[in-house]
Amino acid sequence: xxxxxxxxxxxxxxxxxxxxxxxxxxxxxxxxxxxRWSVFFKSLVFLYLCVILTLFTFPNIMxxxxxxxxxxxxxxxxxxxxxEDKDANADSIIKSLKNAVKDTxxxxxxxxxxxxxxxxxxxxxxxxxxxxxxxxxPDLPIYTVVSxxxxxxxxxxxxxxxxxxxxxxxxxxxxGVLMDGFGFVNVMEKLGVERRLLTAGxxxxxxxxxxxxxxxxxxYMQGLLDQVHQQFIGAVKAGRxxxxxxxxxxxxxxxxxxEEGVKLGVADAFGNDDYVAKEVIGVENKVDFTQQExxxxxxxxxxxxxxxxxxxxxxxxxxxx
Numbered sequence: 244x245x246x247x248x249x250x251x252x253x254x255x256x257x258x259x260x261x262x263x264x265x266x267x268x269x270x271x272x273x274x275x276x277x278x279r280w281s282v283f284f285k286s287l288v289f290l291y292l293c294v295i296l297t298l299f300t301f302p303n304i305m306x307x308x309x310x311x312x313x314x315x316x317x318x319x320x321x322x323x324x325x326x327e328d329k330d331a332n333a334d335s336i337i338k339s340l341k342n343a344v345k346d347t348x349x350x351x352x353x354x355x356x357x358x359x360x361x362x363x364x365x366x367x368x369x370x371x372x373x374x375x376x377x378x379x380x381p382d383l384p385i386y387t388v389v390s391x392x393x394x395x396x397x398x399x400x401x402x403x404x405x406x407x408x409x410x411x412x413x414x415x416x417x418x419g420v421l422m423d424g425f426g427f428v429n430v431m432e433k434l435g436v437e438r439r440l441l442t443a444g445x446x447x448x449x450x451x452x453x454x455x456x457x458x459x460x461x462x463y464m465q466g467l468l469d470q471v472h473q474q475f476i477g478a479v480k481a482g483r484x485x486x487x488x489x490x491x492x493x494x495x496x497x498x499x500x501x502e503e504g505v506k507l508g509v510a511d512a513f514g515n516d517d518y519v520a521k522e523v524i525g526v527e528n529k530v531d532f533t534q535q536e537x538x539x540x541x542x543x544x545x546x547x548x549x550x551x552x553x554x555x556x557x558x559x560x561x562x563x564x
Contacts, residue, residue, distance in 0.1 A: 326361045370402070395421075398416060413501035417498045483508065
């Protein structure tokens with residue numbers, strides 16, 4: 244009987260030991276698996292960073308190796324809306340200009356223009372930079388070549404260049420200033436909606452689209468527009484000089500075809516990038532100096548948005564059990 248009890252105790256102890264061994268082995272196995280996954284993900288992140296770094300540096304390395312040791316015409320794009328948050332912004336255009344000027348093999352600069360205009364401030368920054376470059380480097384020609392359109396702020400910039408070349412069908416001009424908006428007062432009255440607005444400052448809600456316009460505020464804003472318009476006109480006159488014809492509609496905000504623009508003196512001649520590089524500047528080889536958004540910034544932005552969206556989805560799916 245005693246032996247039987249001893250055997251039962253030994254069997255129980257053996258069973259417990261076996262269970263403990265299995266639990267310990269499972270824990271060790273789980274730790275090893277976790278370490279392997281950790282190493283895998285770390286390696287994946289490292290590889291990803293290496294790929295990004297390679298993509299980021301490879302164009303710069305190739306550019307440095309190629310060197311562009313021969314003489315060239317620098318081409319800088321002014322394409323799309325001109326605004327601080329757009330590709331055509333003063334900072335990127337000015338950087339492009341500085342890089343082109345700094346290159347000793349640059350024999351001339353072409354501003355490839357295809358823009359309806361935009362911010363007068365951004366346009367003024369670029370205009371001033373072109374004038375500064377022309378003063379410091381009088382022998383370096385800067386020409387604007389218009390493709391489809393060069394209007395408003397884009398023409399502001401173009402007027403600083405030495406000459407403006409167009410196609411007969413290009414649209415050019417629009418020397419004016421615009422401020423637009425909407426008024427919803429009558430709509431609100433029909434819908435029975437009452438506008439409740441509190442302000443500290445007599446004109447803090449100036450041009451509020453849900454309130455009737457005030458004559459004095461409208462007059463004030465018109466004065467601001469007129470000031471900017473006169474600045475625009477002064478810049479164009481300073482840049483174009485006596486090439487401008489004495490036409491009453493010149494600064495009215497109208498646009499003209501390239502053919503008419505040449506007659507009015509808002510443009511100088513006909514020609515595209517290739518023609519100007521080869522026949523005017525005298526260097527057929529063109530090099531694009533347009534400042535591009537860095538590849539790493541683009542990828543980081545897209546990945547950041549994707550990662551944020553994924554994290555947001557995960558958080559929404561989480562709950563306390």
